[in-house]
Amino acid sequence: MSFNLIHEKWIPVRREDGARELIAPWQISESLNPVTALDAPRADFNGALIQFLIGLVQTTMAPENDRAWRKALTQPPEPRDLKEAFESVSFAFNLDGDGARFMQDLNLDNGEEKEISALLIEAPGGNTLRNNTDFFIKRGVAEQVCLSCVATALFTLQTNAPSGGVGHRTSLRGGGPLTTLILGEFLWETVWLNVLTSGDFIPHDGNSNIDETLDIFPWLRAARTSEKGSGSATTPIDVHPMQVFWGMPRRIRFALADIQEGICDVCGRQVARLARRFVTKNYGVNYEGAWMHPLTPYTEREGEPPNPRKGQPGGVHYRHWLGLVQADAEIGRMPARVVMEFWERQSKWPELHDVFRRAPRLWAFAYDMDNMKARCWYESTMPLSQISEKGRATFEDVVARVVRTATLVAGNVRRCVKQALFRRPSDVSGDLSIVDARFWQGTESAFYSFLREFRDKANDENALAYLKVDWLKTLGSVGERIFNELSQNEQLEISDPKRIALAARELRRLNAPTNKKIRDILDLPKGK
Numbered sequence: 001m002s003f004n005l006i007h008e009k010w011i012p013v014r015r016e017d018g019a020r021e022l023i024a025p026w027q028i029s030e031s032l033n034p035v036t037a038l039d040a041p042r043a044d045f046n047g048a049l050i051q052f053l054i055g056l057v058q059t060t061m062a063p064e065n066d067r068a069w070r071k072a073l074t075q076p077p078e079p080r081d082l083k084e085a086f087e088s089v090s091f092a093f094n095l096d097g098d099g100a101r102f103m104q105d106l107n108l109d110n111g112e113e114k115e116i117s118a119l120l121i122e123a124p125g126g127n128t129l130r131n132n133t134d135f136f137i138k139r140g141v142a143e144q145v146c147l148s149c150v151a152t153a154l155f156t157l158q159t160n161a162p163s164g165g166v167g168h169r170t171s172l173r174g175g176g177p178l179t180t181l182i183l184g185e186f187l188w189e190t191v192w193l194n195v196l197t198s199g200d201f202i203p204h205d206g207n208s209n210i211d212e213t214l215d216i217f218p219w220l221r222a223a224r225t226s227e228k229g230s231g232s233a234t235t236p237i238d239v240h241p242m243q244v245f246w247g248m249p250r251r252i253r254f255a256l257a258d259i260q261e262g263i264c265d266v267c268g269r270q271v272a273r274l275a276r277r278f279v280t281k282n283y284g285v286n287y288e289g290a291w292m293h294p295l296t297p298y299t300e301r302e303g304e305p306p307n308p309r310k311g312q313p314g315g316v317h318y319r320h321w322l323g324l325v326q327a328d329a330e331i332g333r334m335p336a337r338v339v340m341e342f343w344e345r346q347s348k349w350p351e352l353h354d355v356f357r358r359a360p361r362l363w364a365f366a367y368d369m370d371n372m373k374a375r376c377w378y379e380s381t382m383p384l385s386q387i388s389e390k391g392r393a394t395f396e397d398v399v400a401r402v403v404r405t406a407t408l409v410a411g412n413v414r415r416c417v418k419q420a421l422f423r424r425p426s427d428v429s430g431d432l433s434i435v436d437a438r439f440w441q442g443t444e445s446a447f448y449s450f451l452r453e454f455r456d457k458a459n460d461e462n463a464l465a466y467l468k469v470d471w472l473k474t475l476g477s478v479g480e481r482i483f484n485e486l487s488q489n490e491q492l493e494i495s496d497p498k499r500i501a502l503a504a505r506e507l508r509r510l511n512a513p514t515n516k517k518i519r520d521i522l523d524l525p526k527g528k
């Protein structure tokens with residue numbers, strides 16, 4: 001019997017009462033003791049599993065219209081309905097067996113055999129081993145891996161694939177894409193909040209050769225390889241637009257001959273079957289062109305293909321609100337399609353928020369990739385409050401000003417810390433990222449209180465002005481605290497009290513509510 005990802009119970013979850021178990025994908029809508037969250041042994045696995053589920057539901061049971069979407073949000077479909085919908089593609093979800101296998105190449109003669117640990121993204125490549133910098137995971141730690149973890153690791157790799165040396169292609173969104181989605185209280189909510197109506201995924205009629213299933217799941221055909229010379233790129237019109245969820249840049253096939261029973265090195269479960277090796281080859285599918293993944297924010301500039309945002313050192317904070325939660329038109333940063341859809345749905349259906357016991361949040365996650373190597377995985381969530389359609393433009397304008405003011409003040413702090421520490425600050429290129437890290441963390445809770453209070457006072461100009469001044473005071477005092485801590489560091493060999501005092505005065509001047517730049521950005525009313 002083969003290990004089929006539709007039939008098998010392989011997805012680790014937590015239920016409302018805290019119970020942990022493995023379920024089959026169609027169980028996500030069970031109403032008794034409902035599933036609240038994914039519960040994989042690694043955080044990046046949870047990020048992969050949620051995309052697997054959203055992709056599966058989007059592919060097999062997308063709602064025809066808004067009405068159908070609303071209905072299934074308030075009354076989740078029965079698990080047997082999900083089972084029936086998923087059954088239509090189950091032939092494409094065998095992880096093993098002789099034929100087509102989930103996210104694996106049909107034929108890998110003369111491939112290179114590798115240990116299973118190389119499938120895990122942080123497994124060091126040749127260079128990191130040579131330089132002995134593989135602190136992320138100890139080599140050889142994952143010698144044998146269960147099929148549940150193998151399936152997840154495979155999806156994780158195909159979905160995030162970093163550059164991996166000559167011909168080892170990156171994911172459809174490049175190496176280490178940033179993923180953002182709407183997080184609900186229950187797993188079904190989270191999946192369904194990120195599913196678009198079917199009209200959003202009509203195949204391009206420019207290509208009549210597209211087959212509904214064979215071109216959605218690239219592993220059902222011989223791989224569209226991308227060797228030098230013959231090199232074919234794969235754009236959305238070459239295949240099915242839905243392939244956006246099922247990209248297969250890496251050519252991989254598990255070697256299952258030596259499969260045996262034992263304990264999985266990733267999740268620690270005792271299982272009947274463990275994988276130890278896989279075969280791989282370079283020049284897999286080379287995704288190019290105007291792919292738009294609905295779960296990723298993009299930078300869009302005229303005359304260029306949309307550029308998917310990537311993970312960044314330092315992670316995601318409210319400083320990234322512009323571009324992740326709301327558009328930043330000034331620099332062409334657009335939130336993920338599902339995030340924009342969330343706001344649209346809310347404006348068409350003001351009762352949307354009444355459905356939730358707990359307000360939805362934005363869930364953002366990514367690897368911070370350094371070329372072939374993952375430096376770390378980070379994720380964070382941000383609350384998404386309900387905004388009336390009428391107040392939305394004002395809300396977005398004010399929030400943009402509030403975030404930009406914080407960016408300006410953070411820059412002032414950085415500059416003045418430099419002035420305090422160095423005689424010729426312009427010559428110093430030192431890393432002051434610690435200033436940013438502390439500043440954004442130190443002002444975060446004040447930002448969310450601002451949003452809450454602003455919602456209640458949006459129509460009261462006077463109250464709004466006071467709120468803004470309060471915000472500025474918070475920024476200023478957090479900035480000053482960081483300045484004091486860093487500039488009066490006793491370990492500094494040469495500190496100059498006069499230079500520090502001057503820089504401190506300069507910081508107060510730059511961040512004062514009377515400063516013209518600040519007044520303009522924050523749009524403070526004239527006078528006192």
Ligand SMILES: [Zn+2]
Binds near residue numbers: 148150265267268269
């Ligand atoms: Zn496992």
